[in-house]
Amino acid sequence: MLQVSSCGIGVALRRLESTTMRNTCKKCLVLIFSIGGLIALFRTWSQETSSGVDLRPRHGSSVKTLLVGQIEDINGGYEDVAFRIKEQVARQLARNSCVCLADKETFQLPFSNLLFPRVWAHKLDTVFLESHPDPEGVKRHRAQEYSKSQSRSYSPADLPIVAKANSPLQYPTQGVEVRPLKTIILPGLGLKEGKKSMHTVSLTATLGTFDVAATVDSVSVKGEGEKHVILSSRDLSALNRLLQFVTYTNTVFHPKTADTVEFATEGHRSFFTIKVGHGSIPRLYNTGTQKEYNISALVTIACKTFIRYDKLKDLIDSIRQYYPTITIVIADDSEHPEPVTGPHIEHYIMPFGKGWFAGRNLAVSQVITKYVLWVDDDFIFSANTKLEKMVDILEKTSLDLVGGAVREVTGYTATYRHTLSVEEGGEEGDCLHVRSGYHHVIEDFPNCVVADAVINFFMGRTYKVQQVGFNPRMSRQAHLEFFIDALGSLHIASCSDVIVNHASKIKLPWGETDTQKAYQKFRYNNAESNIHNEDFYFKNRFKCQTGN
Known part of the structure; x- marks a missing residue:
């Protein structure tokens, strides 16, 4: 192999230059041509041995073909050996052919849905594509984007x-x-x-x-x-x-x-x-060496508000009763924002009507403590809102996020525990299955269970929540969407013994204020429903959602 270094070429050129001083013009011309030939040879060699790097995704590599063939060879043979299918186990295997089926309606009795919840099904592909001006075009576009996404995420280690x-x-x-x-x-x-x-x-x-x-x-x-x-x-x-x-x-x-x-x-x-x-860089927080949890050093409370300053004031007053020095970060997209001041309060003004998830992103982005607690602006802290319990389970387990419970004025306490699963469905998309319930109880924490989606009152590791983020397209009605994006990224629990109160939702028609009417108008806007369908269908590539 020809090996030429830049130093070697320099030496050769200097020697040739010395020779030209002693020889005739004819020899000079020969040497000039020789130098030119050497330089041309070096350039040609450099181009042929260029260390160009192919950065395209290796989704369909030849190695993959070899490995697939190897596995097929190993799995082959033994055709003469009889076998019997074990149905109980076989049903648990992925079939890549999910279907969108709801439970059949059998009989209707008072409170039958509470006692025997019926599985419903929402055909996202049908609902979204029927209202789209170019359904075939959007299907092709989704397929292309999915293929690119798969190529980017492909790793031979898989x-x-x-x-x-x-x-x-x-x-x-x-x-x-x-x-x-x-x-x-x-x-x-x-x-x-x-x-x-x-x-x-x-x-x-x-x-x-x-x-x-x-x-x-x-x-x-x-x-x-x-x-x-x-x-x-x-x-x-x-x-x-x-x-x-x-x-x-x-x-x-x-x-x-x-x-x-x-x-x-x-x-x-x-x-x-x-x-x-690269190795993962640790995210460490210097919270002191106290034996007991210093909640103000560990936790920041994040909140999004919209024109309900009376509710927000009640929330802040209740927080201060139990945690006087904890930082409260407030994102506000009211049209005419009012000042919200006080010790340990950060009030951020957003463009009018920017939305709930955009506000969540803003509020959470400003948190510098180890944990962030999300609350709605109409919550009220009580003696049962023990943030120490949430911190304790996050400190002692591998969990990333833990939800609590919300108690209504009627005395009913909700935890909103759900499990999520995605079933592969082939070219048309996958199926999202949402079910009430949880996976299992957490050892040493008898009031806590592992789930995939929890109520809108939760504490999480700040950097993990920031990594998942909140889709700013969801401006008024969104909750499940965050946990769908977090599936596979966040390890989640729900604890029923950490309770926050919910302000009364009872409103008499003749006592409704202009502020309440304005809030209702923005909060419950059905125009956003098609955005939900589009996000589930296109962004998450679902063709169906089922739940109970």
Whole structure:
């Protein structure tokens, strides 16, 4: 291989220049042409060996095809062995063909829905597409966006890899990680086979190169510093010793991806992945060393308000009764905002009618404490609103968010516990299933359960809530949408023993104020319903939603 360095070219040019001072003009011309040829050769070599990086998503890579074929080969055979389907287990398997079905209506009795909740179904694809001027166009657009999204999120580490039984190759199947452009020793490599005249293994990668951190006599290494390396020896023990020093260096920068390595010997080929990516940076909060929880240092209360300053004042007064120094962040999109002042209060003015979720984003974005508590502006704290209990469960568990309970004037206490699941549905989209209930009770916290969606009174880890965010298109009516976006990102609980009171919603027609009428007009606006359908259908790629 031709190897030319810039230093070598400089030396060559200086020597040629010296020669031209001593020779004839004819020789000068020859040397000039020689220099030009050398420079042209160097440029050509540089272009041919350019280290260009293909940053396109590797969604349909050849490695994926190889792995899929390998799994198919492993799963094949044994056709002559009879089997019986175990229906109870088979029904739990994903079928990629979800359907939108509601429970059939059988009989109607007073309070029958409370005693025997009936599953309803909302065909999002039908409702949304029927009202859209170009249903086929929007379906194509959604399919294109989904394909791009899948390509961006694809990682070779997601592919299933099966190590064949009785393979002489020993290799790691999980847990190998390298930082971008850094080097590691590959753990666990080995070859376990009988006596042969020559023992040989090879390693092949796509996003990095191999080398050895030591040398062992009688072991030959070919391809050091390259993507394909071959190690061979007549002595199996010596080969296995050197395999303990094989290194992998990532050569293509990417903040989060994976390289699929082929590890092979004669008649056997296996694959394993090396995760490539930066480590997660911790998000630590200096909250002091007190033995008891300092709620003011740990928690900020966030709230969105809209013209209901009387309700907001009652909320603040109730908070101050129990937590006089806790910070309250208020986002306000009233048309004629009124001043909201006082110690430990931050009042942020937004454009008129910007909306509830936009206000949530603003309020939560200003929180600097470890936890954020979300409240509505018509809540009222009481002796049962013990934020310490919420902090305690977040401090002692892996949970990211914990909801409480809301007590109405009538005495009824609501927790709004729901489970969410998404069933794959093929090209037309997936199905969202919402069910009342929870997954299981949390040990050592008997009044708390694990769920996927909770009531609109919750405390969460600030940075985790910020990562999920709130869709600002949802201006007036939204709650479930946040938890759908959080599915798979937030570990959520609901505790029934942390209770906030709800201001009375009872309004007599002849006693309704202008402010209350204005609020009702903006709060309960049906014009937003199609936005919900569009977001579920397009953004979340649902074709159906069911619930009870």
